[in-house]
Amino acid sequence: MFCWITPIIFFDLIVTSPPYADSRAKTYGGISPDEYVAWFLPKSKQFLRVLKPTGTFILNIKEKVVAAERHTYVLELILALREQGWLWTEEFIWHKRNCHPGKWPNRFRDAWERCLQFNKTKKFRMFQESVMVPMGSWAKTRLKHLGKNDVVRFDSQVGSGFGKNIANWVGRDKAYPSNVLHLATETDNRNHSATFPRALPEWFIKLFTQEGDWVLDPFAGSGTTCAVAQRLHRNTVGIDVKREYVELAEEKTRSVEIVLLDPKPATNKKYAKKQTRRVH
Amino acid sequence: MFCWITPIIFFDLIVTSPPYADSRAKTYGGISPDEYVAWFLPKSKQFLRVLKPTGTFILNIKEKVVAAERHTYVLELILALREQGWLWTEEFIWHKRNCHPGKWPNRFRDAWERCLQFNKTKKFRMFQESVMVPMGSWAKTRLKHLGKNDVVRFDSQVGSGFGKNIANWVGRDKAYPSNVLHLATETDNRNHSATFPRALPEWFIKLFTQEGDWVLDPFAGSGTTCAVAQRLHRNTVGIDVKREYVELAEEKTRSVEIVLLDPKPATNKKYAKKQTRRVH
DNA sequence: AGCTCTTATGAATCATTGA
DNA sequence: GTCAATGATTCATAAGAGC
Numbered sequence: 001m002f003c004w005i006t007p008i009i010f011f012d013l014i015v016t017s018p019p020y021a022d023s024r025a026k027t028y029g030g031i032s033p034d035e036y037v038a039w040f041l042p043k044s045k046q047f048l049r050v051l052k053p054t055g056t057f058i059l060n061i062k063e064k065v066v067a068a069e070r071h072t073y074v075l076e077l078i079l080a081l082r083e084q085g086w087l088w089t090e091e092f093i094w095h096k097r098n099c100h101p102g103k104w105p106n107r108f109r110d111a112w113e114r115c116l117q118f119n120k121t122k123k124f125r126m127f128q129e130s131v132m133v134p135m136g137s138w139a140k141t142r143l144k145h146l147g148k149n150d151v152v153r154f155d156s157q158v159g160s161g162f163g164k165n166i167a168n169w170v171g172r173d174k175a176y177p178s179n180v181l182h183l184a185t186e187t188d189n190r191n192h193s194a195t196f197p198r199a200l201p202e203w204f205i206k207l208f209t210q211e212g213d214w215v216l217d218p219f220a221g222s223g224t225t226c227a228v229a230q231r232l233h234r235n236t237v238g239i240d241v242k243r244e245y246v247e248l249a250e251e252k253t254r255s256v257e258i259v260l261l262d263p264k265p266a267t268n269k270k271y272a273k274k275q276t277r278r279v280h
Numbered sequence: 281m282f283c284w285i286t287p288i289i290f291f292d293l294i295v296t297s298p299p300y301a302d303s304r305a306k307t308y309g310g311i312s313p314d315e316y317v318a319w320f321l322p323k324s325k326q327f328l329r330v331l332k333p334t335g336t337f338i339l340n341i342k343e344k345v346v347a348a349e350r351h352t353y354v355l356e357l358i359l360a361l362r363e364q365g366w367l368w369t370e371e372f373i374w375h376k377r378n379c380h381p382g383k384w385p386n387r388f389r390d391a392w393e394r395c396l397q398f399n400k401t402k403k404f405r406m407f408q409e410s411v412m413v414p415m416g417s418w419a420k421t422r423l424k425h426l427g428k429n430d431v432v433r434f435d436s437q438v439g440s441g442f443g444k445n446i447a448n449w450v451g452r453d454k455a456y457p458s459n460v461l462h463l464a465t466e467t468d469n470r471n472h473s474a475t476f477p478r479a480l481p482e483w484f485i486k487l488f489t490q491e492g493d494w495v496l497d498p499f500a501g502s503g504t505t506c507a508v509a510q511r512l513h514r515n516t517v518g519i520d521v522k523r524e525y526v527e528l529a530e531e532k533t534r535s536v537e538i539v540l541l542d543p544k545p546a547t548n549k550k551y552a553k554k555q556t557r558r559v560h
Numbered sequence: 561a562g563c564t565c566t567t568a569t570g571a572a573t574c575a576t577t578g579a
Numbered sequence: 580g581t582c583a584a585t586g587a588t589t590c591a592t593a594a595g596a597g598c
Contacts, residue, residue, distance in 0.1 A: 067402070068369065069368055069369060070368050070370060072358065072359060072362065072368070075355040075359060076359075078352065079356075082352065087348070087349050088350050088352070089349060089350065089386075090350060093373055093375070093392050095373070095460050105406070106369075106406045107370065108370075108459045109457075109459065110459055111458030112373050112459065122347075122348040122386075126385070128388070175589085176383060176388060176590090177388055178388050178391030178392075178590095179390055179391055179392065180373075180391045297571085299571080344571085344572085345572085345573065345574090348573095348574090376591095377591060377592075378569095378570075378591035379570085379572080379590080379591080380569090380571085380572040380589085380590085381569095381570085381572085381589030381590045382573060382574085382587090382588050384572090384573055384574055384575095384588080385574080385575095387572095387574085389572075389573090389589085390571095390573085464591070464593085465570060476571090
């Protein structure tokens with residue numbers, strides 16, 4: 001049931017939601033905010049190694065409030081990752097529509113998280129058509145009623161710019177999204193503490209990979225990313241230090257390779273050799 | 281018409297949208313991204329001086345793309361402002377629903393900007409009730425004009441998720457805000473290039489000040505902040521280096537004190553003494 | 561007045577061209 | 580070669596016109 005694997009450079013996408021600082025203390029040991037960057041960098045160094053040159057690394061994270069202030073470890077992590085060789089390509093905003101309720105004297109509900117995009121090179125793969133959203137009805141209506149007037153206008157307004165647009169929109173019912181994602185959190189994560197909606201990894205998997213590509217979630221948790229990737233016909237590898245999560249993930253997935261790291265391994269710095277467990 | 285003023289510590293709120301790096305080059309000289317922090321810090325040092333201990337400083341800013349990467353000057357600015365003594369209390373997201381169009385091979389449209397909240401102490405003034413009523417005039421307007429088409433349109437936009445909120449607001453007096461603001465940019469047709477929607481400063485003015493309080497916009501531009509503050513019965517001071525903007529702001533406001541700095545002053549580091557122009 | 565339809569345009573970004 | 584200027588791309592909104 002246990003075997004050795006030697007990772008090679010083959011991942012097209014790494015998408016993960018690592019434990020946030022001081023949160024999930026009981027499961028991950030509770031990394032303090034001040035130590036977070038130092039804790040993360042050795043791991044991201046390995047991500048850099050196993051990611052294809054055209055691949056993408058998506059990091060879902062949000063800084064917590066410490067002493068009434070937003071802590072700066074995420075900012076420092078971004079700067080440190082650039083030092084490590086990553087390109088900070090983009091920052092997507094995940095707007096949580098149904099964020100945690102509550103009221104505080106000098107703070108509102110936190111309704112967003114960062115989805116940081118890092119790349120190895122400027123020429124990374126991206127499949128924008130895969131995540132197009134339905135267009136606003138104004139355009140649909142416009143196109144539906146696109147009669148002689150519009151055609152005439154287009155013909156008469158050569159070079160005006162707007163007529164040209166109409167022409168481009170004909171037969172199109174979808175538009176490209178922006179870098180703000182509106183997704184609701186899910187509550188059906190039974191035992192895993194992090195609420196990671198399926199739609200979030202799904203969006204990035206569709207955007208940055210094709211069928212048959214390889215997707216890695218190095219903080220697999222309950223295996224949401226792996227399950228979603230599998231459903232989208234991508235190959236996946238999930239890693240987690242907690243056996244419970246691996247077993248939880250087994251229920252969700254079939255034939256997914258779940259790597260179980262020894263929580264306190266003597267030689268875990270040797271990434272090429274580690275204790276693994278093959279499921280099924 | 282010109283006079284000397286000696287600023288004292290009396291501002292309850294500083295809310296501003298400074299020129300972004302490399303933008304508004306023709307009007308502000310186009311600060312390069314690499315120089316931005318050094319350019320900003322002397323100014324924020326004065327903000328720190330003239331802000332009440334219980335006051336708030338709101339900074340609307342967004343980093344630009346340089347060489348296919350997000351530039352890090354905003355991150356560095358946050359860290360530098362903390363070094364200067366500011367508390368980084370919160371980061372609000374301004375979601376621009378009508379962001380600039382365009383399509384690029386490996387990037388989506390940029391639909392959000394940062395509204396960074398800084399304070400001098402943990403005990404700052406905040407009036408949450410003021411923004412709990414229909415979330416500002418933008419929501420009122422939307423609800424007022426909410427016809428059948430709007431409902432259909434918003435419901436049909438899968439990617440936005442905005443329709444649900446709209447529907448929830450109908451018939452409800454109060455909505456609990458989060459730290460994500462949904463505001464559209466305004467086209468003012470004026471000469472000022474930055475589109476700073478009135479609802480943005482309005483929201484923060486309501487949240488952090490009461491009637492009679494003092495509001496400062498050190499990059500006043502066309503004076504939107506001052507005009508809004510005035511309408512809300514707050515005292516305002518606007519500062520800008522461009523005389524045209526001061527004159528533009530005069531049309532918008534009455535009895536607002538607009539400070540016109542010499543564009544290339546010999547002793548502009550002496551903040552306490554500067555050439556000013558009193559309007560009316 | 562309320563609804564539909566029309567139109568301009570915005571802190572954008574990238575590839576290309578020209579100095 | 581490096582840097583600056585130009586063109587192409589494209590969607591949500593407000594304001595205005597028309598019924």
